[in-house]
Amino acid sequence: MVKPVTNTPSDPNAWLTYWPDGAIVLDENGRILAICEHAQAILGWRPEQLIGQMAHDRICISTRRLHHAPEDCPICRDADSTTVKSSFWLSAEGDYVSVDYRTARLPLAADGHFVVRFHRNEQQDYSFAELQKFADFVDKNPAAIVEFDEFGQMLFCNPAMQHLMMTHGFDDQGHARIMPRDINEICAQIVASQNLRAPVEVAVDDFWFNWHFSPLVSPVGQSVIGYVFDVSDVKRAQAQASVARAQARRDFYAKMIHELRTPLNAIVGYSDLLLCRNAENLKDRDLKALRGIKVGGMQLNELISDTLDISKIEAGKMTTEITLFRPQDVLDEIHEQMHYLAEMKKLRYEVHCPPEFTVASDVHKVRQILINLISNAVKYTRKGQVSVVVQPLDVEPPMEDCAEEFLIEVADTGMGIPADQLDTLFDSYQRVKESNTQGIQGTGLGLALVNDVVEILGGEISVASEYGAGSRFSVRLPTQSSVLD
Ligand code: ADP
Numbered sequence: 001m002v003k004p005v006t007n008t009p010s011d012p013n014a015w016l017t018y019w020p021d022g023a024i025v026l027d028e029n030g031r032i033l034a035i036c037e038h039a040q041a042i043l044g045w046r047p048e049q050l051i052g053q054m055a056h057d058r059i060c061i062s063t064r065r066l067h068h069a070p071e072d073c074p075i076c077r078d079a080d081s082t083t084v085k086s087s088f089w090l091s092a093e094g095d096y097v098s099v100d101y102r103t104a105r106l107p108l109a110a111d112g113h114f115v116v117r118f119h120r121n122e123q124q125d126y127s128f129a130e131l132q133k134f135a136d137f138v139d140k141n142p143a144a145i146v147e148f149d150e151f152g153q154m155l156f157c158n159p160a161m162q163h164l165m166m167t168h169g170f171d172d173q174g175h176a177r178i179m180p181r182d183i184n185e186i187c188a189q190i191v192a193s194q195n196l197r198a199p200v201e202v203a204v205d206d207f208w209f210n211w212h213f214s215p216l217v218s219p220v221g222q223s224v225i226g227y228v229f230d231v232s233d234v235k236r237a238q239a240q241a242s243v244a245r246a247q248a249r250r251d252f253y254a255k256m257i258h259e260l261r262t263p264l265n266a267i268v269g270y271s272d273l274l275l276c277r278n279a280e281n282l283k284d285r286d287l288k289a290l291r292g293i294k295v296g297g298m299q300l301n302e303l304i305s306d307t308l309d310i311s312k313i314e315a316g317k318m319t320t321e322i323t324l325f326r327p328q329d330v331l332d333e334i335h336e337q338m339h340y341l342a343e344m345k346k347l348r349y350e351v352h353c354p355p356e357f358t359v360a361s362d363v364h365k366v367r368q369i370l371i372n373l374i375s376n377a378v379k380y381t382r383k384g385q386v387s388v389v390v391q392p393l394d395v396e397p398p399m400e401d402c403a404e405e406f407l408i409e410v411a412d413t414g415m416g417i418p419a420d421q422l423d424t425l426f427d428s429y430q431r432v433k434e435s436n437t438q439g440i441q442g443t444g445l446g447l448a449l450v451n452d453v454v455e456i457l458g459g460e461i462s463v464a465s466e467y468g469a470g471s472r473f474s475v476r477l478p479t480q481s482s483v484l485d
Contacts, residue, residue, distance in 0.1 A: 021119045022099070028112025030055045030076030042099070042120050044092035055116070059089040061096060079114040080105045086121060088128065096132075098124035144228035147216070150191040152184030155223060164228060168204045177204045178228065180211060187224045190215050207232040246315045253311055257304050264304075268297035295340045302371055306449050309368070313452045320362045320456060322480045324402060327390040328355045330367050338371070341378045348385035349378075357392050358402050360481040365453045369408060372446040373473050377412035379440060384413025384470070393476060402481045411472040417465040425463060426451035450475075 013025055013034040022039035026032060032050045040046065043059065050058055056073035068074070074085065081103045088096040101118035138145055144161035148154055157165070165176040180186060180200045190197055190213055200211040212227045271294040279287060312318045331351050342349035359366075370388070377386040388410050392403035417425065421432050431444040454461045459477035 019117075021117060022101075023118070024050075024055065024059075024116045025106065026055055026076055026079075026114055026116060028079070028114075030070070030073055032058065033113065039118070042118075043089060043097060046092075049092065061088050061090055075101070075103075075116060079103055079112070086124060089118075096128060098128050100124075146226045146228070148183065148187045148224045148226060150187055150222060150224070152187040161228065164209075164230070168207065178202055178207075178209050186213060190224045191222050201231075208235045250311060250315065250317075253308055257308055260304055261301065264297050264301055268294055268301070271297065291336075291340055292344075295337050298337045299375070302368075302375075306368065306372070306445065309453075310445060310449055313449075313456075318452075318456060320365065322360055323363055324358055324360050324481075325363045326356065326358050327366065327406070327408075328353045328357075330363060330370060331388070331390065334367065334371055334374070338374045338378070341375060342386055345378060345381070345383075347378060347381055347383070348387075350385060350387040351390075352388070353390040354392070357406075359392075359406050359477075359479040360402050361457060361477060361479055365457060366408075366477070368453055369450050369475055370410075372450045373408070373410040373475075376446060377410050377414065377471070377473075379442070380471070381412040381414030386410070386412045403479055405476060405478050408475040408477070409472060411470065413470040416467040416469050416471055417463070418467045419465075422463060422465065426461070 016023055016025070016034055016036040019036045019038065022042045023036045024032060024039055025034040032053050032055055035045065035047055035050050045058070054070065055075045056070045060073050060075050071077075074087065084100050084102050086098065086100050088098050091097045098121045099118040100121045101116050103114050103116050105114045138158050141158060142160055144158065144164050146154060146157040146161045164178055168176070168178045170176055175181070180202055186197060186200065194215045194217075196215075197213040200213070202209045202211060208231050210229045210231045212229075214225050214227075216223045216225050271290050274282075275287070275290055275294065282290065309318065331353055335351070339349050370390075374386060374388060388408075390408050391406065393405040393407050394403055417432055425432070426447050431442055451461055454475055454477070457477050458480070459475055461473065461475045463471060463473050465471035
């Protein structure tokens, strides 16, 4: 026999004593007046903890999604409902208890008082336990998980996400710095397309985060789930590995170049020695062959230097060494090589340069520009001439010895370049279409290197060409006398 809550015969709630299921009596405002023993057993509350309290405050759960104001509390809103409703109520231990309930007015009671009759829904309890298990997967997950609505507003985030947001802070607009700036557009697009999105990378200071997004459709609406992975360690390791790889490659090139240069220098040096000492004893044909060996060796040397410089530029390791020099001296230095190449193809080779004018620049790079442009001019010209002009560009003759800006111009009467291929001419590994170069071999690296070197020296390069008639490459270079002060 269940004992009555209040054991006075005049008690209007005495019937609660015999009630076979859970029952709670509320006044018209939803304040708890009485609770039967079954209800106490189901919910774990003692009468003194509930009586006088609002049902909405004590037992109703008002989650963010199902949030309602006290006056809209589903337990109290409808005092006389025949429909059975299902819900979760809060137990004294803080757990959610699943219940089916309905309300009815009390005929003998004071105005507005009503009873909420309920029983535990075991099936729903089981489903809820399952749900709770999955909720734990999210809550205890070390990966940050966040749910957005279709406008990019955050609906929920797990503790790992809260930790990330607190660690990396917020911008002036209150936007978490680890979130993609365009989160609203991302969410709108995912909800509209219902498709997964390619991961989005967000960099904050020295950290990187990979965001993966997927659409979620549930009975309460559509949303977007974001999973955030801190990939900073991977990124740093990749960066270190790529620096180490680049260094290993540079070391390898440096060794290779040393190995290649030693025999090459011997070839160039000995052929030079023979030319100087033995020129008068050699037949013209042998002299020509010897010069061919020497120039071939010199060209190979240039090619090796260019390859090394390209890898230096790609690694951002290219430096400049500014000195004062006369361009004429550089032209003299490369004359034998360039003149020989032109002579082999029976081309006229002309050079114009005021002999005394000096510039402050990187002599190795200026040499590289000249050699590449002149060798190309010779290579892509079958007949006619190659002319080279190096001159100061100062409008007023400079007061000091050193020119402010100078011009290198290499013109030829060769095959020219089709107009539609001029735009990509300075891109690495780009060659004019085979059909337009009459089968002449090349790597497509020379002009890309020249372009980079000109940029490093703070200059500009341009080309004017008429297909079938010839080309003119112009380089304007500032001289950098201030560096010498
Ligand atoms: P490569 O000559 O080794 O192919 P470059 O980078 O030096 O590489 O030149 C790129 C392309 O530009 C060449 O393949 C050639 O088609 C074109 N080119 C360069 N210079 C000339 C020139 N003076 N006349 C005609 N075409 C040229």
